[in-house]
Amino acid sequence: MTGKTLAEKILAEKSGTDARAGDYVEAAVDVMMAHDVTGPLAFQTFREVTGDDAELFAPERTVLTIDHHAPADGVRAANNHNSVRGFAEEFGAVQYEVGDGICHQVLVEDGFVAPGDLVIGADSHSTTFGGVGAFGTGVGSTDLGTAFATGELWFRVPETKRFEVGGDLQDGVYAKDLILKFIGDVGFAGATYDAVEFGGEAIQALPIHERIVLSNMTIEMGGKAGLVEPDGRVARFLAAGNGDVRAAEVATGLGPDADAEYDARFTYEGSEIDPQVSKPSNPENAVPVTEVAGTAIDQLFVGTCTNGRYEDIKIVADILEGERLHPDVRMVVVPASKAVYRKALEAGVLGTLVDAGAIFQTAGCGPCFGTHSGVLGDGDVCLATANRNFPGREGSMESRVYLASPATVGASALYGEITDPRTVETRRYDDYRVAEEVSS
Numbered sequence: 001m002t003g004k005t006l007a008e009k010i011l012a013e014k015s016g017t018d019a020r021a022g023d024y025v026e027a028a029v030d031v032m033m034a035h036d037v038t039g040p041l042a043f044q045t046f047r048e049v050t051g052d053d054a055e056l057f058a059p060e061r062t063v064l065t066i067d068h069h070a071p072a073d074g075v076r077a078a079n080n081h082n083s084v085r086g087f088a089e090e091f092g093a094v095q096y097e098v099g100d101g102i103c104h105q106v107l108v109e110d111g112f113v114a115p116g117d118l119v120i121g122a123d124s125h126s127t128t129f130g131g132v133g134a135f136g137t138g139v140g141s142t143d144l145g146t147a148f149a150t151g152e153l154w155f156r157v158p159e160t161k162r163f164e165v166g167g168d169l170q171d172g173v174y175a176k177d178l179i180l181k182f183i184g185d186v187g188f189a190g191a192t193y194d195a196v197e198f199g200g201e202a203i204q205a206l207p208i209h210e211r212i213v214l215s216n217m218t219i220e221m222g223g224k225a226g227l228v229e230p231d232g233r234v235a236r237f238l239a240a241g242n243g244d245v246r247a248a249e250v251a252t253g254l255g256p257d258a259d260a261e262y263d264a265r266f267t268y269e270g271s272e273i274d275p276q277v278s279k280p281s282n283p284e285n286a287v288p289v290t291e292v293a294g295t296a297i298d299q300l301f302v303g304t305c306t307n308g309r310y311e312d313i314k315i316v317a318d319i320l321e322g323e324r325l326h327p328d329v330r331m332v333v334v335p336a337s338k339a340v341y342r343k344a345l346e347a348g349v350l351g352t353l354v355d356a357g358a359i360f361q362t363a364g365c366g367p368c369f370g371t372h373s374g375v376l377g378d379g380d381v382c383l384a385t386a387n388r389n390f391p392g393r394e395g396s397m398e399s400r401v402y403l404a405s406p407a408t409v410g411a412s413a414l415y416g417e418i419t420d421p422r423t424v425e426t427r428r429y430d431d432y433r434v435a436e437e438v439s440s
């Protein structure tokens with residue numbers, strides 16, 4: 001018998017079976033998450049399957065956020081918020097409020113997720129949790145509503161595709177560039193229902209906030225989960241900030257077996273990867289930044305569960321320090337969580353950005369999926385640190401969204417056109433201490 005991939009190991013542990021690719025298993029779920037858009041339908045399913053004796057299987061591991069339309073952008077959103085609040089109160093689920101932040105961010109920050117966990121969320125970017133070595137995956141509201149009651153869900157154990165990056169990355173190249181390149185290479189559906197494993201020297205050298213970017217965008221190649229091999233860095237990250245929620249017992253020994261069977265392997269040399277930009281209107285349209293340099297832009301968007309963390313905002317602020325945005329552009333900055341907001345405030349980053357001409361908004365999803373806080377009009381061109389650029393994603397069907405790293409967005413803000421970040425000074429931030437500052 002050959003060895004196991006990381007995904008097979010986690011699903012084996014959670015299902016108490018051998019769990020090989022292709023097997024169907026019933027697995028115990030560690031954390032269940034829904035938000036203001038997907039929660040209400042999950043609540044309805046939960047009530048239908050439980051009837052009068054309704055009880056959450058694990059209220060302390062059932063987490064609800066209000067982040068997608070936060071603050072409410074209309075009566076419907078406000079009613080959904082109240083539905084989340086009412087459910088949390090009635091059944092004792094953990095609930096986050098408007099302004100606390102994006103579901104994926106707060107779950108990681110507050111230590112709900114550890115290596116080896118199985119996490120399901122009614123949101124497609126629940127693959128994010130692979131950044132700390134968990135099998136995270138998006139599920140529908142009805143699956144989630146059932147799991148709320150049973151603490152279990154069925155899975156087909158996925159095949160695994162492995163991406164390895166050796167050597168060192170160039171200055172100005174970040175995890176965002178790697179994942180855009182991978183998606184560009186395999187295509188938007190290139191890893192459909194596969195687990196994706198990320199490894200190799202250059203990836204193990206990435207700080208946690210960058211590993212999260214790889215896992216977060218795995219869904220943009222169709223991935224079921226996107227796992228970065230957990231190591232001592234994850235252990236230190238969790239030990240620094242999650243004591244309130246869960247003891248920092250971390251499975252640092254968790255990794256794929258050397259003889260694990262992969263569906264495909266892709267290997268890269270870090271120094272050969274250039275900063276990438278995904279052109280409208282699909283994340284798979286990734287090209288080296290040099291191919292689109294000079295493209296005029298109207299709006300810059302810094303935020304989302306992909307690149308709305310403190311370090312991302314700090315990179316942009318460093319580039320804009322003492323400068324002004326190019327007069328032809330506007331910049332919307334939306335921190336991924338309240339902790340990120342506070343850290344940006346305390347570190348002076350918020351002031352730098354406001355002085356440069358940017359606006360800073362309530363922590364949450366912001367204009368990412370086109371409903372509020374900076375949506376685009378007809379003909380607008382946006383360069384965003386986001387994860388999706390489908391037609392109409394950030395507003396008008398006639399707008400166009402390019403995706404890039406925070407460094408590329410910061411450099412482009414200076415010139416009003418897409419700019420290679422290697423032409424300005426950029427830094428890499430290794431620390432990730434926001435978790436200590438979360439008050440909830």
Ligand SMILES: CC(C)[C@H](C(=O)O)[C@@H](O)C(=O)O
Nearest residue numbers: 037038068122123124125369
């Ligand atoms: C609203 C929600 C269901 C959706 C998702 O699942 O991804 C959103 O977060 C998105 O990014 O498009």
Ligand code: SF4
Nearest residue numbers: 125304305365368369
């Ligand atoms: S920030 Fe964007 S991609 Fe992330 S959960 Fe919110 S809407 Fe979805």
